[in-house]
Amino acid sequence: MMKNKLLSLSPLPHTWILDFDGTLVKHNGYKTGEDEWLPGALEFLHNIPNDDYVLILTARFEDFAPEKTKAFLAKHNIRYNQILFGMPQGERILFNDNKPSGLCCGYAITPERNEGLENLNLIIDQTK
Numbered sequence: 001m002m003k004n005k006l007l008s009l010s011p012l013p014h015t016w017i018l019d020f021d022g023t024l025v026k027h028n029g030y031k032t033g034e035d036e037w038l039p040g041a042l043e044f045l046h047n048i049p050n051d052d053y054v055l056i057l058t059a060r061f062e063d064f065a066p067e068k069t070k071a072f073l074a075k076h077n078i079r080y081n082q083i084l085f086g087m088p089q090g091e092r093i094l095f096n097d098n099k100p101s102g103l104c105c106g107y108a109i110t111p112e113r114n115e116g117l118e119n120l121n122l123i124i125d126q127t128k
Helices: 041-046 066-075
Strands: 005-009 015-019 053-057 082-084 120-124
Parallel strands (some): 053 082
């Protein structure tokens, strides 16, 4: 269980790479009915700064779920730049360098499936 995780970020624009099923919405909920937000996910998405880039990844098939998924996001006024369907179901690996100033430029938050994001606290640290 993710217990009160604090993510302190710089005031620079950010790139968010977000898994959809099991992280933001109930895993495979769309197959038996409607998608359902996990605890804290909707609030988290609404609090992403407008200057940030939001990329959503999902293993949902491109020939089955795009319209339903995009309609669900639009219904809840979720801003995103891109959503990629048909992603592999295995690990997602991020490689990114750190800035010479010491600013860490890569993070991974990995809640348990269907746990949600309600215990994730995000702050923008103006001193970074």
